[in-house]
Amino acid sequence: MPSPLIEVVDLVKSYPVGDSGTLEILHRLNFTIDAGEFVAIMGPSGSGKSTLMNILGCLDIPSGGRYVLNGTDTARLDPDQLAALRNRTIGFVFQGFNLLPRKTVEDNVALPLLYAGVSREEREARALELLRQVGLGHRVGHKPPQLSGGQQQRVAIARALANSPPLILADEPTGNLDTHTSEDIMALFERLNRDQGLTIVLVTHEPDVARHAQRLIHVVDGHIAEDGPTKTILGRAHA
Amino acid sequence: MMFGSLLEEALQAMGANRLRSALTMLGMIIGVGAVVLMMAIGQGAQAMVSEAIASMGSNLFIILSGSSTSGGVRMGGGTVPTLTATDAHAIGELPEIAAVAPSYPNNAQVIFGSNNWTTAIMGTTPEYFEVRDWHPVSGTVFTDSDVRSAARVIVLGQTVVRNLFGSEDPVGKTVRVKNSPFVVIGALEPKGQSLDGRDQDDTAMVPLTTAQRQLFGNPFPGMIRFIMAKARSREMMPRAEQSLIELLRARHRIRPGQEDDFTVRNLTALAQTAAGTTRTLSVMLGAIASVSLLVGGIGIMNIMLVSVTERTREIGIRLAIGARRQDVLLQFLLEALIISLVGSLIGAAIGFVGAWLAAVVGGMTVVVTLSSILLAFTVAAAVGIFFGFYPARKAAELRPIEALRYQ
Numbered sequence: 094m095p096s097p098l099i100e101v102v103d104l105v106k107s108y109p110v111g112d113s114g115t116l117e118i119l120h121r122l123n124f125t126i127d128a129g130e131f132v133a134i135m136g137p138s139g140s141g142k143s144t145l146m147n148i149l150g151c152l153d154i155p156s157g158g159r160y161v162l163n164g165t166d167t168a169r170l171d172p173d174q175l176a177a178l179r180n181r182t183i184g185f186v187f188q189g190f191n192l193l194p195r196k197t198v199e200d201n202v203a204l205p206l207l208y209a210g211v212s213r214e215e216r217e218a219r220a221l222e223l224l225r226q227v228g229l230g231h232r233v234g235h236k237p238p239q240l241s242g243g244q245q246q247r248v249a250i251a252r253a254l255a256n257s258p259p260l261i262l263a264d265e266p267t268g269n270l271d272t273h274t275s276e277d278i279m280a281l282f283e284r285l286n287r288d289q290g291l292t293i294v295l296v297t298h299e300p301d302v303a304r305h306a307q308r309l310i311h312v313v314d315g316h317i318a319e320d321g322p323t324k325t326i327l328g329r330a331h332a
Numbered sequence: 333m334m335f336g337s338l339l340e341e342a343l344q345a346m347g348a349n350r351l352r353s354a355l356t357m358l359g360m361i362i363g364v365g366a367v368v369l370m371m372a373i374g375q376g377a378q379a380m381v382s383e384a385i386a387s388m389g390s391n392l393f394i395i396l397s398g399s400s401t402s403g404g405v406r407m408g409g410g411t412v413p414t415l416t417a418t419d420a421h422a423i424g425e426l427p428e429i430a431a432v433a434p435s436y437p438n439n440a441q442v443i444f445g446s447n448n449w450t451t452a453i454m455g456t457t458p459e460y461f462e463v464r465d466w467h468p469v470s471g472t473v474f475t476d477s478d479v480r481s482a483a484r485v486i487v488l489g490q491t492v493v494r495n496l497f498g499s500e501d502p503v504g505k506t507v508r509v510k511n512s513p514f515v516v517i518g519a520l521e522p523k524g525q526s527l528d529g530r531d532q533d534d535t536a537m538v539p540l541t542t543a544q545r546q547l548f549g550n551p552f553p554g555m556i557r558f559i560m561a562k563a564r565s566r567e568m569m570p571r572a573e574q575s576l577i578e579l580l581r582a583r584h585r586i587r588p589g590q591e592d593d594f595t596v597r598n599l600t601a602l603a604q605t606a607a608g609t610t611r612t613l614s615v616m617l618g619a620i621a622s623v624s625l626l627v628g629g630i631g632i633m634n635i636m637l638v639s640v641t642e643r644t645r646e647i648g649i650r651l652a653i654g655a656r657r658q659d660v661l662l663q664f665l666l667e668a669l670i671i672s673l674v675g676s677l678i679g680a681a682i683g684f685v686g687a688w689l690a691a692v693v694g695g696m697t698v699v700v701t702l703s704s705i706l707l708a709f710t711v712a713a714a715v716g717i718f719f720g721f722y723p724a725r726k727a728a729e730l731r732p733i734e735a736l737r738y739q
């Protein structure tokens with residue numbers, strides 16, 4: 094049996110509050126995600142979804158428990174090794190896009206390649222290819238503020254794909270988009286999952302968005318309330 | 333390759349905020365410009381002083397007749413004639429003294445053809461030229477026999493030559509001084525300015541006896557104005573001074589407790605003092621200018637800190653997509669370095685132009701040395717790294733999640 098892409102064991106996250114106290118947000122989470130899965134995470138606001146995603150994305154570190162990514166225990170890595178992991182293994186898509194507004198769309202997409210040490214010509218070629226792939230081949234020289242929200246999120250997805258990571262993490266990628274644009278973005282994710290075998294984990298509040306995923310993890314108050322096939326869980330909620 | 337990319341990132345970031353980059357640079361420009369200019373002026377002053385010292389002659393005493401104080405009334409040295417040519421001769425016999433020259437100067441007009449020039453005419457002996465390390469560029473100087481015979485020969489300084497003869501060779505020509513004809517037998521090499529700014533070349537020499545008997549009728553026959561004496565070495569100067577004083581006191585029959593009727597000045601010591609003062613002045617100029625360089629450096633640090641804070645989100649995004657700490661550190665450090673190096677380049681250029689203006693328009697002596705240029709650049713690079721490092725490290729040590737969450 095191949096080891097899972099993501100393995101979370103007794104994961105705890107707490108924040109310090111006041112002078113000495115701590116507030117536990119995530120309580121002893123346990124789950125695994127295999128390569129090639131498309132997982133949606135849902136749950137009420139403040140339940141700890143973003144906190145979990147930031148840990149999965151190696152942007153934050155857990156307070157307890159283990160997070161094993163692609164066979165590596167992340168607790169053993171120093172900040173630079175974590176940076177390399179974020180660069181090569183993870184593509185993160187944010188709700189607020191997080192593009193660099195002064196750089197062109199092309200330079201934004203090429204930035205992870207720069208930190209991977211790829212040459213300038215290769216960077217340009219790859220960025221152009223990725224932008225075509227997300228349907229923005231004609232917007233290469235634009236700057237992010239000149240684009241619509243949906244277009245900006247496509248740029249962000251292209252950037253996440255730059256180093257061909259096996260894992261895409263998206264925290265409410267459609268949160269700032271209208272229904273129609275959301276559908277476009279989700280179709281893109283679905284295609285990436287189906288055609289390229291990318292593992293996708295995304296957080297959403299929209300059942301319609303979650304429906305694109307095969308599996309759904311329902312987080313409530315820092316616990317996993319439910320974990321199963323999307324159809325089963327959402328079907329039951331509607332009933 | 334990675335370095336090149338980071339350099340591009342740094343340049344792009346600076347280009348995005350041109351006015352701010354330029355203003356930050358201005359601090360460096362002023363700092364380095366001031367250092368280069370002040371060092372040029374300071375070193376120029378030092379060069380001028382050491383040139384004047386070298387032209388004066390080395391290990392030199394001047395003995396003036398008259399005491400510095402006389403019966404409670406201060407008198408200028410040389411006002412009462414008490415020194416004689418035989419005093420000078422006796423001084424010359426001292427073992428510490430290499431050469432001695434009695435001097436009897438006076439102002440007079442020298443006429444050649446339709447040109448005339450008033451200058452200080454020095455009655456002296458051939459040893460004068462040895463004492464002053466002063467050699468003729470053409471012709472020769474007078475001899476002891478010229479002195480014995482009170483010959484009407486004259487040796488001219490370059491300023492006198494220029495004013496009377498232009499570019500012609502004066503040797504062999506006859507000039508008139510106080511209606512007496514004098515044959516020009518030599519022209520001296522130029523010595524330039526003295527420490528006190530006088531033109532040392534504006535002078536002429538005649539044999540002592542000629543000056544005393546024929547030119548400036550002496551009310552005290554045999555008396556001279558001052559004696560120049562050269563010690564055998566620098567180390568011997570204190571002993572020589574002692575011997576000089578003892579000798580003259582004995583010769584002038586001055587009893588213990590009584591005041592000297594002459595004054596001895598150690599010109600070389602005075603010159604060293606002047607050189608020391610100039611050096612101190614030059615160091616102070618440099619130090620003051622360095623303060624502006626420091627202020628420029630603090631300006632860089634200030635702006636870089638603001639920039640890091642302002643760009644926290646950007647740093648967060650870079651970290652999120654895989655920038656390592658050193659990537660962020662290097663990018664910000666490069667920004668600081670570019671600002672300080674480009675600033676210092678422009679500053680150095682402005683400093684040079686300033687120095688050139690000081691020389692051409694202000695008539696100052698300025699010296700721009702390679703070492704002052706290198707110093708300016710080393711300091712600029714050091715300032716850039718030193719003041720850029722803290723903000724850059726602050727940026728590099730940001731935690732990705734905190735940087736992303738910033739405001």
Ligand SMILES: Nc1ncnc2c1ncn2[C@@H]1O[C@H](COP(=O)(O)OP(=O)(O)OP(=O)(O)O)[C@@H](O)[C@H]1O
Pocket residue numbers: 108109118136137138139140141142143144145
């Ligand atoms: N840095 C922090 N310090 C203290 N508490 C925090 C911090 N970050 C998040 N929290 C708390 O953790 C809890 C979970 O936050 P999180 O952002 O993970 O919720 P979420 O499930 O993503 O909510 P939403 O659906 O609104 O995005 C919240 O109560 C929040 O206040």
Ligand SMILES: [Mg+2]
Pocket residue numbers: 142143144264
């Ligand atoms: Mg959230």
